[in-house]
Amino acid sequence: MGTEMVMVDEIPFPPQITTAKPLCLLGYGITDIEIHFLQIKFTAIGVYLEPEIVGHLQPWKGKSGKELAENDDFFEALISAPGEKFLRIVVIKEIKGSQYGVQLESAVRDRLAADDKYEEEEEEALEKVVEFFQSKYFKKDSIITFHFPATSCTAEIVFATEGKEESKITVENANVVEMIKKWYLGGTRGVSPTTISALANTLATELSK
Numbered sequence: 001m002g003t004e005m006v007m008v009d010e011i012p013f014p015p016q017i018t019t020a021k022p023l024c025l026l027g028y029g030i031t032d033i034e035i036h037f038l039q040i041k042f043t044a045i046g047v048y049l050e051p052e053i054v055g056h057l058q059p060w061k062g063k064s065g066k067e068l069a070e071n072d073d074f075f076e077a078l079i080s081a082p083g084e085k086f087l088r089i090v091v092i093k094e095i096k097g098s099q100y101g102v103q104l105e106s107a108v109r110d111r112l113a114a115d116d117k118y119e120e121e122e123e124e125a126l127e128k129v130v131e132f133f134q135s136k137y138f139k140k141d142s143i144i145t146f147h148f149p150a151t152s153c154t155a156e157i158v159f160a161t162e163g164k165e166e167s168k169i170t171v172e173n174a175n176v177v178e179m180i181k182k183w184y185l186g187g188t189r190g191v192s193p194t195t196i197s198a199l200a201n202t203l204a205t206e207l208s209k
Contacts (some may be wrong), residue, residue: 008044011141013089016048019147023048023086027199027207029192030092041092043144045184045195048086049078050150056081062208065201075187078164078203087146087184097136097159100124102143105130106189108179117175123171132157133168146180153177158164 005012008028017027027047032039060074068074079085105126112118138144142161148154153174158205160166172176190196 006046008046008090009041009092011044011092012091013044013046013088017086017088019084019086020149021050021084023084024051026202027195028055029194029196031192042095043089043092045192046088046090047185047195047199050083051206053078053081053083054203056083057203057207060203060207063204064196065204068186068204069197072187072189074200075180075185075190078199079181079185082150082151085148085181085185086100089144089146090143091138091140091144093139094140094142097133097138098130100136100138101130101133102189104133104183106181107183108176111179111182111186112175122175123172125171125176127171129157129171129176132167135161136167139159146184148177148181155180159189 004015006015006028008023009030011023013028016022024050025046029045030041031043031045032041034040057074057077060071062067063071086123108126110117112122136159139161145158147158149154155177156168157165157169157171158168171180182189184195185199187196
């Protein structure tokens with residue numbers, strides 16, 4: 001791995017980060033919407049995974065990146081594969097944290113409800129995450145990270161913005177954690193098609209080795 005920064009829409013992402021162990025930037029992209037033919041970009045996303053994850057994805061060896069990007073079973077396997085996962089999200093267009101919180105809440109809640117997993121505990125855990133973002137202001141270049149450790153079904157969310165101390169929250173409800181992963185890594189239903197496509201292409205290449 002080089003040490004050169006990877007530019008994602010003019011935003012630098014380190015090619016590697018170290019949490020419990022070194023993780024590599026295996027996919028990146030943006031979230032955006034089109035309004036009246038204008039593309040509005042909201043965030044840049046980097047997905048960091050253990051290189052060893054490829055060992056858990058062998059059944060998909062020989063598939064093209066395009067095939068993998070369209071295969072939700074592949075992304076299910078990626079999400080449930082053992083190992084650390086880390087998402088680094090950088091704000092491109094400033095918004096209120098509460099707007100991001102609401103997006104996260106509805107995406108996670110809909111997925112939980114579809115799987116019949118939306119009970120009181122999940123509702124409470126999700127409310128805490130929404131409250132965490134409520135008071136934040138996502139200035140351009142603010143950073144949100146989601147760290148999913150290998151050893152537990154938790155997520156540590158950290159928010160950092162210029163001139164303020166970083167703040168963090170740990171999500172301990174396994175069902176909510178799983179759906180946050182699916183929001184970003186959930187194949188054709190993921191929030192960022194560009195990220196899913198990049199991840200699929202990288203992993204297809206790694207699997208063909």
